[in-house]
Amino acid sequence: MTHAAAPRLAALAEELLGGPLPIRIRAWDRSEAGPEGAPVLVVRHRRALRRILWRPGELGLARAWVAGELDVEGDLYTALDRLAGLLWDRDPDAPRSPRPRPARLATLAHRVLALARPLPPPPPPPEEVRGHRARGPLHTLRRDKAAVSHHYDVGNDFYSLVLGPSMVYSCAYWDDGGTLEDAQTAKLDLVCRKLGLKEGDRLLDVGCGWGSMVLHAAREYGVRAVGITLSAEQAAYARKRIADAGFSDRVEIRVQDYRETADGPYDAISSIGMAEHVGSQRYGEYARGLHRLLRPGGRLLNHQIARRPLADEDEYAIDEFIDAYVFPDGELSPVGTTVDQLERAGFEVRDTQSLREHYALTLRRWVANLEAGWAKAVALTTPGRARVWRLYMAASALSFERNRIGVNQVLAVRTPASGDSGLPLRQPGWR
Structure with missing residues (x-):
């Protein structure tokens, strides 16, 4: 042998x-x-x-x-x-x-x-989240802030290398050809059109990241915008970016949880790639809170990754790798569950669009950016952290391509008692 x-x-x-x-x-x-x-x-x-x-x-x-x-x-x-x-x-x-x-x-x-060889188990790599389960119940304000900080406070320079100039960390909207930057601009504009933004509207962007959505909406549609994030690094970057563009008088960035936001009414709310952090225990609270923040007739655009439903939903388990290294405490739900929760909160759901293939294309571009700048990425973080991101994004691209997970934009309206949703009979320019 x-x-x-x-x-x-x-x-x-x-x-x-x-x-x-x-x-x-x-x-x-x-x-x-x-x-x-x-x-x-x-x-x-x-x-x-x-x-x-x-x-x-x-x-x-x-x-x-x-x-x-x-x-x-x-x-x-x-x-x-x-x-x-x-x-x-x-x-x-x-x-x-x-x-x-x-x-x-x-x-x-x-x-x-x-x-x-029968030796003791090696300790986990230092990039792994340690002890986050010991910090009390899931999805408290303190625990959610720690989880978001773990994922997003890796360093703005690192994210810039991976995401490119758009600094948009969510699914782009692709046409034949075009650059990642073009596709991300197209996605932001699609959100603005679905929300029906116009001059003077008040927009809340929940999970605003590095400020791309609020900046685009202010520049292209003349809105007054508030962006909220739990990441101090994101907020600092977004504020500088907005000041450099000359929009500080129209756009405010806050380090704030959605549960702490109480200065409605807003004409529109965007939530792009944030709801995955909310958790099933808090989703009803999330939906009701956004409903309260909207004026009657106001619109919500909820952009969220979805998993496939299981025959027995009690068997759902959070992905161990994602939980330990990428998104602590993150949870995915089927799109039907999301729609149900929004309707229970009082919203009228008017449109759902799947962007599954678009996310696969986006992730492949991010992986290509990371691989092209590998030495710099390692210097900006650690070899282990760069390896986490390469594996996570490549595996996620395959998951979208193989229909293991999806991503959907759900447009919902706080329709008033009169039943007038404010939406036209036809929706030009949404596709």
Whole structure:
């Protein structure tokens, strides 16, 4: 029997997968196994196996990736797609090979342990969120602020490298051809048109990021705008950007939670890529709060990532990698649940548009920006943090492409008792 590590790892992987290995493996001893010409999963250190043994599944793999103990040579998207059976539910219509029984799994674990060596589990990489679950109940003001700070206070220069000049961290709106900047401007303008913004309107942007939406609305539509964020770094960047553009008299940026905002009425509210942070426990409160802040006839544009519904919703679990490294405490809901919650809060839902394919294109551009500026990205953060973002964005692009998740713009109106929504019979220019 060979003592080279890669053939032993390949044999273990094929037993766990119940079929042929979809990628090639290169181990720490430079041995290789698996199909020629396929992307190569590089296992740089035995510690990667110990992480997976002590935390089987996605989080163990993610820890090894962030620590640099796992890597991919070749196309990252192809590698992730071929490994999708390990990371996501496989296509229910696809033929399944039998998975090992529990007793066989125990034997396989012992074989992995022999390769990994029986040492204590390595500590999680420093980029992982530690102890955020210990800070009290989910989605309190304090805990939400800490979660948002973890994600968004990575550094404005880092985000500028990834997002490009638009500094818009949400799905762009693509046409054939065009740049990322063009597509992000098109998305902001689509939101403004759906909200029916006009000179003198008062706009609230919930989760305003670096100020792109409020700045576009003030410049192009003449609104007076308030943007709120929980990130101090975002707020400082947005204020400078708005001052440099000469709109400080029309646009205000606040470090403020949506639950602390009480200076309505507003003519329109945009919430673009923020509601994923709200959580199912607080979503009704979120929807009712925005309803109260709108004048009768005012419009809400809620732009939000959605997951697919489950046969048993009690089985929904927050993604371990995303929770530990990217969006602490973030939750996704089916679009039907979002519409239901908005209607229960008193809104009349008037339009829903899926932008799923648009987000896949956006994420691929962000990944390309990160890879092109890799050395600078590492210098601006850490090697581990840059690796988190590369994996997160590439895997998310595939999730949108494969219809595992979606993103939707929901237009809702605080329709007054008279029933006059203020919307025209036809909606020109919305598509």
